[in-house]
Amino acid sequence: MAFDAMAQTEEDRLIAAYAAGDPVAARALTARLAPRIYAHAMRMLGGDSAEAEDVTQDAMLRLWHAAESWEPGAAKASTWLFRVTSNLCIDRLRKRRGGPALDDVPEPVSDAPSAVAALQSRARTDALQDALMRLPDRQRQAVILRHIEGLSNPEIAQIMDIGPRAVESLTARGKRALEALLAGRRAELGYEDDD
Amino acid sequence: MPVGAPNWGMRTMTDPKHDTQRPGSGTGGLDALLAEARATPPEPARDLLARIEADGAAVQAERRNRDAVRSQPPWWRGMLEALGGAPSLAGLAAASVAGLWIGIAPPEAAASWLSGDELSSAGLGFDPLSGYDLAVWE
Numbered sequence: 010m011a012f013d014a015m016a017q018t019e020e021d022r023l024i025a026a027y028a029a030g031d032p033v034a035a036r037a038l039t040a041r042l043a044p045r046i047y048a049h050a051m052r053m054l055g056g057d058s059a060e061a062e063d064v065t066q067d068a069m070l071r072l073w074h075a076a077e078s079w080e081p082g083a084a085k086a087s088t089w090l091f092r093v094t095s096n097l098c099i100d101r102l103r104k105r106r107g108g109p110a111l112d113d114v115p116e117p118v119s120d121a122p123s124a125v126a127a128l129q130s131r132a133r134t135d136a137l138q139d140a141l142m143r144l145p146d147r148q149r150q151a152v153i154l155r156h157i158e159g160l161s162n163p164e165i166a167q168i169m170d171i172g173p174r175a176v177e178s179l180t181a182r183g184k185r186a187l188e189a190l191l192a193g194r195r196a197e198l199g200y201e202d203d204d
Numbered sequence: 205m206p207v208g209a210p211n212w213g214m215r216t217m218t219d220p221k222h223d224t225q226r227p228g229s230g231t232g233g234l235d236a237l238l239a240e241a242r243a244t245p246p247e248p249a250r251d252l253l254a255r256i257e258a259d260g261a262a263v264q265a266e267r268r269n270r271d272a273v274r275s276q277p278p279w280w281r282g283m284l285e286a287l288g289g290a291p292s293l294a295g296l297a298a299a300s301v302a303g304l305w306i307g308i309a310p311p312e313a314a315a316s317w318l319s320g321d322e323l324s325s326a327g328l329g330f331d332p333l334s335g336y337d338l339a340v341w342e
Contacts, residue, residue, distance in 0.1 A: 048247075
């Protein structure tokens with residue numbers, strides 16, 4: 010059995026157990042799905058943890074309510090959740106155009122020697138996040154799902170409700186735009202020092 | 205490739221000028237940056253996970269309560285039990301049928317009794333227009 014099919018079977022089993030009232034299933038589903046959803050929401054929302062938490066909780070609440078009428082084998086719970094989460098994030102982004110910029114988030118300061126490397130790593134992560142936030146919503150969504158969450162094109166097509174060719178086009182354009190946005194920041198982010 | 209072997213002018217992965225895995229250097233650099241992001245996902249707070257679990261438990265409890273209400277017997281079943289259950293219903297039905305039958309086709313004895321021959325005040329043993337009753341009406 011393929012890994013995806015195994016994952017779907019396990020998710021279906023857990024959802025059925027949850028719907029039957031098993032409290033352990035709720036914990037297992039939370040541990041399995043919520044961190045991925047939270048990470049996706051964080052990236053989609055530009056690192057706003059409070060909003061990402063709200064979105065994650067809302068998406069999982071929708072899963073709890075959907076569990077009763079869940080059809081095994083119809084859709085992967087994680088794919089379904091990514092779709093719900095992406096839509097919730099895009100709704101929020103549309104509502105809050107002009108929110109706090111990533112540059113306004115204070116950087117943690119530490120005196121430890123390893124802090125330099127940690128700061129450079131953090132700076133790279135922030136630079137990527139900053140560049141991602143400059144992409145149009147759909148391009149950002151496609152790039153995150155494909156290149157950070159590691160989902161397949163057919164899965165992304167399901168999540169975004171578009172065809173696989175449109176996914177390829179969005180991810181390709183998104184990557185090109187990211188390259189252009191990050192091209193001038195090598196020295197600033199310490200790439201030369203890391204190599 | 206062995207050291208010193210000719211590479212026919214082809215680019216190699218270790219050629220620093222064409223090292224596409226360095227962050228920020230072309231597509232490979234971006235791929236490395238994306239891989240770094242993939243390897244270090246933002247972690248949710250334990251408090252968030254606890255809230256999500258609590259939501260899950262609350263929805264389960266809500267469903268249990270709803271199912272319990274659905275499985276409760278209907279109101280008329282309680283009344284039936286108070287009357288003595290299904291056997292009493294059979295008795296009640298038999299009495300109703302008998303009453304209906306007597307009403308439609310009364311037996312001879314009952315017909316004469318109901319016609320009034322037997323239904324006199326003396327027969328009944330009381331006078332409906334006694335002085336006491338008239339006093340009460342006034």
